[in-house]
Amino acid sequence: MSFDLLLKGGILPDGATADIAIEKGRIAAVESNITADAAETIDVSGNLVSPPFIDPHFHMDATLSYGNPRINASGTLLEGISLWGELKPLQSEEEIEQRALSYCDWAASMGLLAIRSHVDTSDEDGLKGVRALLSVRDRVKDYITLQLVAFPQDGFYRSPTARDCTLKALDMGVDVVGGIPHFERTMADGRRSVTELCEIAAERGLRVDMHCDETDDPLSRHIEQLAYETQRLGLQGRVAGSHLTSMHSMDNYYVSKLLPLMAEAQVAAIPNPLINITLQGRHDTYPKRRGLTRVPEMLSYGIRVGFGQDCVLDPWYSLGTADMLDVAFMGLHVAQMTSPADMRRCYDMVTVESAAIMGLESYGLAKGCKADLVVLDAGSPVEAVRLRATRLLVVAGGRVIARHQPDETVLSIKGRPATVKRRV
Ligand code: FE2
DSSP states (O other), rough: OEEEEEEEEEETSSSEEEEEEEEETTEEEESOOOOSSEEEEEEEEEEEEOOEEEEEEETTTTTTTSSSSSSOOOOOOHHHHHHHHGGGGGHHHHHHHHHHHHHHHHHHTTTTEEEEEEEEEEEEEHHHHHHHHHHHHHTTTTTOOOOOOOOTOOOTTTTHHHHHHHHHHHHOOHHHEEEOGGGGGSHHHHHHHHHHHHHHHHHOEEEEEEEEEOOOOOOOOHHHHHHHHHHHTTTTSEEEEOGGGGGGSSHHHHHHHHHHHHHHEEEEEEEEEHHHHHHHTTTTTTTTOOOOOOOHHHHTTTTOOOOOOSSBTTTTOOOOOOOHHHHHHHHHHHOOOOOOHHHHHHHTTTTTTEEEEEEESSSSSSSTOOOOOOOEEEOOOOHHHTTOOOOEEEETTTTEEEEEEOEEEEEOOOOOOOOEOOOO
């Protein structure tokens, strides 16, 4: 028996040590001591071997556009939306595609091998992005699973063209139905948009992922309607509410009613810690609200939560490196998830939990799963979060697609060791 690739001695996320054999793009065996030959054998002993990172919320049509045509001076969500409106007519389909491909290179190098990206479907300018990202989805499919969400950024009803263009995008092959109820003209229009978009998803057999209540207004409660429509239309387990930042500011009694309704409807939540902590609370003086939704409370009700990245170098966020460990690190801090179990859950929220939200099949390290994985310069998931660990090796579809050197600093201090590693 000869395998294509054999990884020896890695530490699995549960702490066990195992060899992993890969054959024809699939994991063929996960055992303690595999002695069979392989075309390539790599010693990964002492290093964490993990299923790949997953980003369940991104905007790939806007990424790497920072500063074009100007920066977001106020730092608010609303100025970001205006700025995006200025940029859209200026960018060509080819430019969007090239930026997206560059970003996918970054993602691949970071072991980020599945991304759910929203794509603006407000107007014909947005459809340039749809065409570009459909092409990118195909071009990167051997190493990144790209799932696209039809996202009427300017409001499904508020924009005169968004409804038609959103339907057109779904006809063109966009995977998921999106929305932005808190940006419609009235609360009533927001509720109505949730209903119609969920009906569209139910008719077409698609998943739903709405930007929902991305505001500090505690009365923005469209998540309630989203849970209701999920239940009414039989979409349980196929619907996510992204951001949900208003929940941070909601009345506690109301939240105690809302969370069981979300759990009952199996509506998942996708907070975006890097973005929520920078965009929200901008109208506050002090105390200044954090704007991250109630992550530990949702988890305590059994609601599935996946952390998203949302933005990298675009009208809404001036930083970012495609590192989902940055996202987990920020989420851990802002949600105060500091117990060992909670820190571990933060790692799961950028891997297994987000994979489940996206409905990825064959994800994981079990025999028969797709051979996508990442080897990290860390001994455990929590250490990976602490270090935002170097990706020593990225494997996609059974092939090594990226290699990095371990993180090590050469010291020149008399009487001290020559090198420093930050692992313990
Ligand atoms: Fe977003």
